[in-house]
Structure formats: C-alpha cells, structure tokens
Amino acid sequence: MDLTAPEWHRPTLEDVARRAGVSRATASRVVSGSHPVSERRRSAVLRAVADLQYVPNQAGRSLVSRRTGSYALVLPEGMGQVFSEGFFPTLIRGATAELEESDEQLVILLAGSAAGRRRIEQFVRGGHVDGVVLASVHDRDPLPGLLAGTGVPVVCCERAYGDVQLPCVGVDNAGGAAAAVRYLKRIGRTRIATVAGPSSTPAGQDRLGAYLRETVRGHRRPLVAEADFTVEGGRAATARLLAEEPRIDGLFAASDLMAVGALEALRRAGRRVPEDVAVVGFDDVDCARTAEPALTTVHQPIEQLGRQLVRLVQRLAAGEEAGPALVLPTALVLRDSA
Amino acid sequence: MDLTAPEWHRPTLEDVARRAGVSRATASRVVSGSHPVSERRRSAVLRAVADLQYVPNQAGRSLVSRRTGSYALVLPEGMGQVFSEGFFPTLIRGATAELEESDEQLVILLAGSAAGRRRIEQFVRGGHVDGVVLASVHDRDPLPGLLAGTGVPVVCCERAYGDVQLPCVGVDNAGGAAAAVRYLKRIGRTRIATVAGPSSTPAGQDRLGAYLRETVRGHRRPLVAEADFTVEGGRAATARLLAEEPRIDGLFAASDLMAVGALEALRRAGRRVPEDVAVVGFDDVDCARTAEPALTTVHQPIEQLGRQLVRLVQRLAAGEEAGPALVLPTALVLRDSA
DNA sequence: CGCTGGTGAGAGAGCGCTCTCTCAACATCG
DNA sequence: CGATGTTGAGAGAGCGCTCTCTCACCAGCG
Secondary structure, eight states: OOTTSTTOOOOOHHHHHHHHTSOHHHHHHHHHTOSOOOHHHHHHHHHHHHHHTOOOOHHHHHHHHOOOSEEEEEEESOOHHHHHSSHHHHHHHHHHHHHHHTTOEEEEEEEOSHHHHHHHHHHHHTTOOSEEEESOOOTTOSHHHHHHTTSSOEEEESOOOTTOOOOEEEEOHHHHHHHHHHHHHHTTOOSEEEEEOOTTSHHHHHHHHHHHHHHHHTTOOOEEEEOOSSHHHHHHHHHHHHHHOTTOOEEEESSHHHHHHHHHHHHHTTOOTTTTOEEEEEEOOHHHHHSSSOOEEEEOOHHHHHHHHHHHHHHHHTTOOOOSOEEEOOEEEOOSOO | OOTTSTTOOOOOHHHHHHHHTSOHHHHHHHHHTOSOOOHHHHHHHHHHHHHHTOOOOHHHHHHHHOOOSEEEEEEESTTTTTTTTTHHHHHHHHHHHHHHTTTOEEEEEEEOSHHHHHHHHHHHHTTOOSEEEESOOOTTOSHHHHHHTTSSOEEEESOOOTTOOOOEEEEOHHHHHHHHHHHHHHTTOOSEEEEEOOTTSHHHHHHHHHHHHHHHHTTOOOEEEEOOSSHHHHHHHHHHHHHHOTTOOEEEESSHHHHHHHHHHHHHTTOOTTTTOEEEEEEOOHHHHHSSSOOEEEEOOHHHHHHHHHHHHHHHHTTOOOOSOEEEOOEEEOOSOO
16 A cells, blocks of 8 residues: 555555455445445455545546536635635535535635636536535626536525526525614614615625615615625725714614624714614624624524525435525524614 | 437537547547647537537546546635634635636635545545645644545645645745844834744744744743634733733734734723834734734735645646745735834 | 246446557658 | 658547446245
C-alpha cells in the first residue's frame, strides 16, 4: 500500500473481486448493496475491500448509473456580509444534514461573474451533480434560465422570477412580517416605519408588502426606506427614516442585520430601545441574540429550509413530481427590543 | 431539442461525429483541442456541437483522462463566526479567479461532523476532484491525515500540524504582528496588551509569538488574553485585560473582528481610542474600514493567498514539485485607531 | 425420477470518452 | 521512379463500473 510507489494505481473492483475469489459482478453487488449475496462471499468481498482500501471510482460508476451522488448548492457571490451572518451557514448545515442521510455530498458553487455562471452551467450540464439548489434568486438572475435547460433538476429558495418556472421552498415572509407589524401595533406603537430589503428579492418584496398591508389596515402612514440586508445599509436607512419622521416609535427591519444597524442609528440619534422606539427584526440569526438590546425578531426555520430544498430536489432527481410549493412557517420571538 | 420528451437523451460525441460526418476520434480532437484538425472538419464539428448543444460528459471524460477539472476547497464548518467577516469569501474569490484562467471549477466542501469528514474523504478518494485546498487547519484536525493517503494532491493554508507534511502557502503572520507591536512602541505606548487568537491555529500562535518577542525585546510586561477570533470573544478578552492592567495604552488584536470587540469593550470602560488606548488589528477585512474609529490593522493579501493555494495544488496535480513553502507579505495599514 | 420454480453468481455488454495504433494521401528526396 | 517522411483522420481498445442475461444448483412437487 505504498502510495508513493511510481507504479501504484488505485485498486479497482476487479482487484477486489480477484482477491475475494469472486466475479466482478458479485463484488459490485456487495459494494453497491444492490442485490443480496450469500454471507460467505459477502464477507470475503468486504474483507478485500478493507484490505485494499477500495473506494469505487465515481467516474466509472456514474458513467453507467447516471448518478453522481452529489448535489450543488449555488450561492450568490456578493455574499460577503450575508454569508457570514448565519443565514447561509445555517442553510448549508440543513442541506448537508439532509444529504447525509442518503450518504450524498453537498458541493457549493459560487455564482460570480457572467463567465462564472456559464461555467456553472457547463459544470451542471457535464453531469457533475444530480440536482441543483439555488440559494438566492433575484429578478434579473440569468442562472435559473441557464440551468432550466440542462435536464438536471433545479429548485430554488422562495420563488423564481419571470418566465422560468422552478419548484421552490419558501418561508412565510408575509405572515412573519405581518405578525411583526401587528405586534408593534398591539403594544401601542402608532408611527411604525420599516427598513425594507432589496425590492429585487422575494424576501424584500413580500416583507414590505405585508408591512404596507398592515399599516394601511391600521390607517397609518407607511414610512419606508430600502436597504440591502446589511448592517451598514440598515444604519443609513434608519437615519433617513428619522430625518423624514422624527417621531417614529416602532420599526420593523426586514433582516436582523439591518435591525442591528437600526439599533446603532437609533442610539446615535439619542433614542432608547425599546422605550422610545420598539424594533423588530427578521431572520433570528445569531446576532439577534447578541445584539444590545437582544432583538425581538421573526424566526425563520432556515435549517429546515435547507433540508426541504434538498428533499425537493432529491424527489425530482428520483423522477417524482415536485408537488405544490412548500411554505415553511415563521414565528415571532419576543426579546428585549420590542 | 425537446427536453421533456420521454426518449430524449443527452447528445454524445458519437452524435456530434455523425452529424459532422467525421469519426468520433476527430470530434474528440476538436472538442478537447488536443490535436490539430483540418479547418473544414473542425468547423463542421463545431457547428454540430452548437446545433446539438453538446457538452462532454464528465464521467466519460474523467474515466479515461483521470482528470475532473475541479478542485475542492474545504472549509471548517464552525465558520459561522470564525474568520467569517470577509476572510473566506475573499479567499474563495481568489481561488475562483485563479481556476477560471484554466477553465476549472471550485467546489466548496464543508468539514462538519466526523461523519462529514469521512464523506469528504470518500468524495476525494472517489475521484471527484483533482486536488484539495484545506482552508483552515488546526492542531488536532484529522482531515490532513485522512486526505494525505488518498493520492490526491492536498495543500493547506498556513501550515500543517503533527506528522502530516503538506505543502502550504502562508502569510507572514509573525512579520505583520511584529510590525504592529513595533508601531505601537514607536508611537510611545508602553503598556501594550494583546488579544490573541486560538492557540490551536497557526495564525493564533504566530501572531502571539511575535507579540511576545517584541514585548520582551522592549522590556515590557506581556499582557495576553486569548479569544476565538470573534467580536464577542475580543470584547470579553479586552475586558479581562483591563481588569488585569487598567493602565493599558496599546492593544494588538490578532484579528479585526476581535479588534472591533475590543473597541466596544474600551468604549464601555470609558477609554478613548486612540487617545487613551491605541488599537491595531489584523486581517484588514471590510469591518476594519467601517469600524469606529477605522482600524489601523495589518493587511494580509487574502485573495492572493487563495490564488497561490490554487496554483500550488494545480502544480502538484500536474506532477510537478511543490517547491519551498510560500509566505506572502503583510503590511501595516494606518487608519484612525492607532 | 423428471419437472418446475426459486436463488445465487458468472459472463459480458455497454456507459461516453480519450488516445494509441494504423493507414491513406501526398510531398520530398536520392 | 521507388523509398522516405509528414500530415490528417479512422479504427478500436480500453478506463471502472453496473446490470441484464444466462445458467448452475437445489428444494419441492406430482
């Protein structure tokens, strides 16, 4: 087993079969577990596998099986901020956990430049993966269109845009946002503003939509500033809101990161939270718990989202129907900021 | 080209060859560009490729070529916080950019549980990738050992531990840290403390080592508190340092995130930065620029690090020698905090 | 005792690709 | 004019695996 020997080559199923004294077919049956094999030969094969440290060659296997045992998760590249703070790591954890159960592997691809996206398309077309999960889609994203024609199952978070119809798993953005605003109203806040997410994303749109419906319903004037889901963006947007309407007493931020930025802007403006302004975030990632004061926020089941996305794409890869779009529930978590 | 037709199957090289009226071998030569082909047949093949939307099947190709055209970047799972702010995204960007030049693909794998690490080993052994870059290695990490025996080239950041010898690319941690401490001395600070990184990581060790050498050389008392590279950790460590020695007038934090935490702790303790305490960070990630005050910090060429790691593993995959360990330079960037 | 049915295992045909080997066609030279 | 390159292109042998097809073997039955 000298890996450095010039003539060493990886053991093949042939080697295993010879060592175990069986045919290649039988060795294959044992290794892939596709057919029952008598106990005597089974153990002989398994011993040979262990002795030779045999691992099946994926290329050979997937050439005939048309399966690779891995699924791609495509993340947007501009994730400098978002990647870090909880959402994507949690999503990845969920997806990984789900795939682990069927002993499959998650590979993460970053969609960067146009060239990068084309290479992802080639990668998928080339048969490297059995399915693709798009973690984040915005309205002018060409990737769904590029991948839809590959014949490989593609699913996405939230929902797809335009003409491309993709199976999706989403969270109840509207319900969560409505709950947040209703809660602010219930605790007596009358001038409720929102720091909205990018209007190019489903999450941004849906959370803002719910805010608008709730404020109209309460005969309140909508106060909206859009930002990009980041701390810095939230800070700036909140400053703008305060300039427009200094008497704000409630604030719904469409992400926890923006809520953290809002907390900073409010502190700088001399407002106390929650006494002067009650703040509610969205996401319930780590920083919500460590913020000062700890954020009241809308919890999303991100890990579940990852798991369900994987299940969906696995179902499609197995040739089953996608079924109706799945929407996971959200829930308001009360802490100190509202 | 109806992808939904039940009998549709991906075009093969055979199909391309037939359509172009050439042999499969010639089609292969054109597609892979391995041999010159007369202009007439070349264009016929290319037209057939375009007509059929042909993309080579990777499994078939790598079965014989023993190449996959993709490289793995293995990230530690517990990266939610650690290194999160910019380090990994930047590293990924560099690695991707470098691979793009040879039209190869980066796949990111997360090393989580022990089971997850085993699956990564299987994935690599199975021949899914031509090489592996380990983005972060700590002293008891079993992954280098697991992967070293696969016959697939593996390189790592900084340096490997224990008995496993891996080719590495590092940054000049010691030089950068020494420069930071010397700068603090030069501007007249006499009680210089450090918030050190985890002693289980090369970066943590080397930066602390340089700090210790510089303080001994200056006949100053070392003041060390260890943290985990996070904001929260930096905050707590700084609080401990202030309790131990309230007269601290200089602080070297081994990461920008910890420096940001330190800024918060110092503000809470009523210290002004840089007047009362001068603070220097390490990394020069985004948050260094947006911190208040903007952080004076040690810049590391993270994107270059990603590029060089990829080049190294590509060289190994091509059968070349690794050459001497590469160490990239660091540089002190002066901003407002010191 | 011959026939059926069930079971375990081998033979062998590919999956789609690359690459060596071979050879035809033509130019060049003694 | 035959011997010798030189070049372009086809034939065909695998790469390592799965899976169907086939068959040997044995129990159970009439």
